[in-house]
Amino acid sequence: MTERIDLSPEADSAPPGSDAVLEVSDLTVSFPTDDGLVQAVRGVSYRLNRGEVLGIVGESGSGKSVTSLAVMGLLAGSARVSGSVRFRGTELVGASDAELTRIRGRHISMIFQDPMTSLNPVYTVGYQIAEAVQAHKDVSKRDARERAIELLEIVRIPSPEQRLDNYPHELSGGMRQRIVIAIAMANDPDVIIADEPTTALDVTVQAQIMEALDLARAATGAAMVLITHDLGVIAGQADRVVVMYAGKLVETGTAEDVFYAPRMPYTLGLLGSLPRLDRRTERLTPIGGAPPSVVHMPPGCPFTPRCPLAQPVCETEEPEPAPTTGPDHLAACHFSERLAGVEPADLFATHVTDETALAEFARETEKRS
Amino acid sequence: MTAPAADATGAAEAPLLSVRHLVKHFPVRSTGVLRREIGQVHAVCDVSFDIAEGETLGLVGESGCGKSTTARMLLNLQPATSGEVYYRDIELTRLSRRAMRALRREIQIVFQDPYASLDPRMPVNEIVAEPLRIHGSGDADRVTVVRDLLRTVGLKPEHGNRFPHEFSGGQRQRIGIARALALRPNLLVLDEPVSALDVSIQAGVLNLLDELQAELGLAYLFVSHDLSVVRHIADRIAVMYLGRIVETGPADALFEGPAHPYTQALISAIPLPDPRKERARERITVVGDVASPVDPPSGCRFRTRCPTFAAELDEPQRRRCVEELPELVIRGQGHPVACHFARLRSLL
Numbered sequence: 001m002t003e004r005i006d007l008s009p010e011a012d013s014a015p016p017g018s019d020a021v022l023e024v025s026d027l028t029v030s031f032p033t034d035d036g037l038v039q040a041v042r043g044v045s046y047r048l049n050r051g052e053v054l055g056i057v058g059e060s061g062s063g064k065s066v067t068s069l070a071v072m073g074l075l076a077g078s079a080r081v082s083g084s085v086r087f088r089g090t091e092l093v094g095a096s097d098a099e100l101t102r103i104r105g106r107h108i109s110m111i112f113q114d115p116m117t118s119l120n121p122v123y124t125v126g127y128q129i130a131e132a133v134q135a136h137k138d139v140s141k142r143d144a145r146e147r148a149i150e151l152l153e154i155v156r157i158p159s160p161e162q163r164l165d166n167y168p169h170e171l172s173g174g175m176r177q178r179i180v181i182a183i184a185m186a187n188d189p190d191v192i193i194a195d196e197p198t199t200a201l202d203v204t205v206q207a208q209i210m211e212a213l214d215l216a217r218a219a220t221g222a223a224m225v226l227i228t229h230d231l232g233v234i235a236g237q238a239d240r241v242v243v244m245y246a247g248k249l250v251e252t253g254t255a256e257d258v259f260y261a262p263r264m265p266y267t268l269g270l271l272g273s274l275p276r277l278d279r280r281t282e283r284l285t286p287i288g289g290a291p292p293s294v295v296h297m298p299p300g301c302p303f304t305p306r307c308p309l310a311q312p313v314c315e316t317e318e319p320e321p322a323p324t325t326g327p328d329h330l331a332a333c334h335f336s337e338r339l340a341g342v343e344p345a346d347l348f349a350t351h352v353t354d355e356t357a358l359a360e361f362a363r364e365t366e367k368r369s
Numbered sequence: 370m371t372a373p374a375a376d377a378t379g380a381a382e383a384p385l386l387s388v389r390h391l392v393k394h395f396p397v398r399s400t401g402v403l404r405r406e407i408g409q410v411h412a413v414c415d416v417s418f419d420i421a422e423g424e425t426l427g428l429v430g431e432s433g434c435g436k437s438t439t440a441r442m443l444l445n446l447q448p449a450t451s452g453e454v455y456y457r458d459i460e461l462t463r464l465s466r467r468a469m470r471a472l473r474r475e476i477q478i479v480f481q482d483p484y485a486s487l488d489p490r491m492p493v494n495e496i497v498a499e500p501l502r503i504h505g506s507g508d509a510d511r512v513t514v515v516r517d518l519l520r521t522v523g524l525k526p527e528h529g530n531r532f533p534h535e536f537s538g539g540q541r542q543r544i545g546i547a548r549a550l551a552l553r554p555n556l557l558v559l560d561e562p563v564s565a566l567d568v569s570i571q572a573g574v575l576n577l578l579d580e581l582q583a584e585l586g587l588a589y590l591f592v593s594h595d596l597s598v599v600r601h602i603a604d605r606i607a608v609m610y611l612g613r614i615v616e617t618g619p620a621d622a623l624f625e626g627p628a629h630p631y632t633q634a635l636i637s638a639i640p641l642p643d644p645r646k647e648r649a650r651e652r653i654t655v656v657g658d659v660a661s662p663v664d665p666p667s668g669c670r671f672r673t674r675c676p677t678f679a680a681e682l683d684e685p686q687r688r689r690c691v692e693e694l695p696e697l698v699i700r701g702q703g704h705p706v707a708c709h710f711a712r713l714r715s716l717l
Binding site for chain 1: 518594637656
């Protein structure tokens with residue numbers, strides 16, 4: 001070990017004037033499998049500033065969850081992680097378990113999708129919250145319990161004293177997720193990573209959980225990485241957005257940049273494929289095909305086979321994220337400037353059926369009825 | 370057989386399908402050897418609606434509200450405790466299995482999970498042809514129909530010899546739709562057909578359903594928990610809460626002016642993918658979780674979570690919510706709503 005990690009606020013080793021709490025650069029994660037090397041994350045870079053919410057959005061298999069597991073050092077031993085993750089200037093990639101343990105739960109905490117798997121079924125929730133408090137602070141049992149009650153009040157759990165003696169299975173899904181949030185904020189972390197925190201829940205409960213997350217952030221001042229496939233949640237919560245596709249960051253910018261002026265065809269198609277609650281959408285724009293296999297990643301831009309703008313260069317040269325409408329609005333596309341003022345339906349086909357086959361089928365089955 | 374009386378949900382005359390006072394109770398049994406019945410889950414209570422030819426009715430609600438049970442009762446996959454389902458003028462809850470089988474030419478279902486609903490050991494050609502075989506169409510006929518169906522839903526006919534595991538989730542759902550269409554039904558019951566799919570794939574299946582409906586004149590019962598999807602696809606919507614329909618009406622009217630506090634809370638809870646709009650929205654949040662369907666609240670079932678009940682009503686008004694079941698009727702908001710104190714609100 002080269003240096004001791006000292007994370008007391010005085011010893012903040014980030015360069016002065018820097019506002020970043022978490023800086024991820026060129027993070028790459030791969031898993032060796034029988035079929036070959038699975039490249040789950042390929043060179044992702046982002047920074048999280050103090051107190052802000054960074055939304056990471058992507059569909060299944062885009063690598064958004066693996067990225068944050070790598071940040072937390074929670075991947076299995078077989079995973080090959082390279083690149084750099086700096087928490088307030090301290091490198092986390094390659095740090096020992098003992099070092100990471102001092103940071104995890106204390107400075108960076110994580111909320112997972114399924115609260116039933118993050119909570120231990122054989123201990124009361126009060127025990128588990130107190131355990132989180134005592135793991136990082138030298139406090140008495142009674143004080144830890146007091147703190148637990150306080151935390152449950154922050155996330156608006158009714159009659160917290162009684163809830164402390166409940167086991168996880170006695171609580172509803174929404175209540176459990178609020179317990180997980182209470183544990184995540186127990187030590188006033190600087191960063192909370194929330195991985196699909198509302199996905200398994202009903203919409204009215206989802207709204208309650210988003211509210212609890214807001215309260216937790218207000219109480220701790222923590223910055224948050226919010227990972228979700230739900231663009232609505234991102235729109236409501238995130239200051240800045242990272243869009244991932246096939247293990248790569250393909251677009252990043254403020255929420256306004258990404259939602260109102262997308263410069264990567266994938267982002268545009270994704271926005272156009274969303275049915276809207278606030279207006280009648282005549283045609284959605286599905287993105288044809290499927291994401292590439294992460295085992296045999298083709299050269300060039302991973303979106304090429306599904307991209308209506310694709311040119312020969314896209315098959316050979318992988319574009320790196322480059323500035324578009326502003327210095328902090330990056331998109332990984334050779335032709336991002338062509339997306340200015342383009343609507344999803346201008347670019348993507350909306351018609352999906354084979355009309356002649358459908359007409360044939362209609363004719364063949366008509367005579368029967 | 371008497372034709373069903375006109376219903377509040379507002380479909381045109383002579384509906385294709387009419388559901389009247391449908392009820393489903395599931396027994397709750399003790400864990401002992403005797404497995405005594407110790408209670409009942411009131412899954413569906415007095416649900417009535419109509420579906421006209423060629424139209425889409427969206428049935429929405431959160432998990433456990435009874436929407437899928439309702440869908441299954443329409444096909445007699447789940448026997449109804451009481452109530453009637455009329456297809457044209459055939460009452461089908463008391464049909465024999467044989468008579469019901471004949472009716473399955475007319476009503477087909479597509480399930481949520483495209484991984485579970487296709488037989489993994491059957492090639493796709495056979496999966497799609499199976500309903501045709503059961504209902505006795507000729508071999509030659511079958512081959513052309515299957516080929517056209519696969520092409521219609523965007524699959525290559527030469528892929529018909531492959532097995533379901535060789536296809537993606539979106540493609541499997543298209544196969545499920547092709548199978549459901551094979552007999553050229555008039556009504557398709559779609560039970561959360563796109564919930565398991567990523568949005569970019571989901572959009573393809575929704576467009577497919579749109580295009581099929583336009584060409585084939587199908588009627589859909591579209592069951593979903595996703596209000597955005599339902600707004601996109603449905604002509605009319607019925608919102609369910611704890612086994613009852615609480616509000617129903619044309620899609621645009623219901624979203625632009627919801628009158629039931631539950632519908633309002635649902636609409637308000639869904640984040641819009643539009644940062645400026647989303648951050649400026651008024652929020653109605655409900656507290657707590659859905660009450661138990663084993664012992665549902667008296668009177669209005671939503672009152673235990675209702676923000677109007679909690680914040681705006683006085684004691685005599687609350688007593689009314691506790692004691693008197695609100696009927697699903699038009700109360701001055703233009704469409705039927707089951708709330709004593711219904712009031713239009715604009716939330717989008």
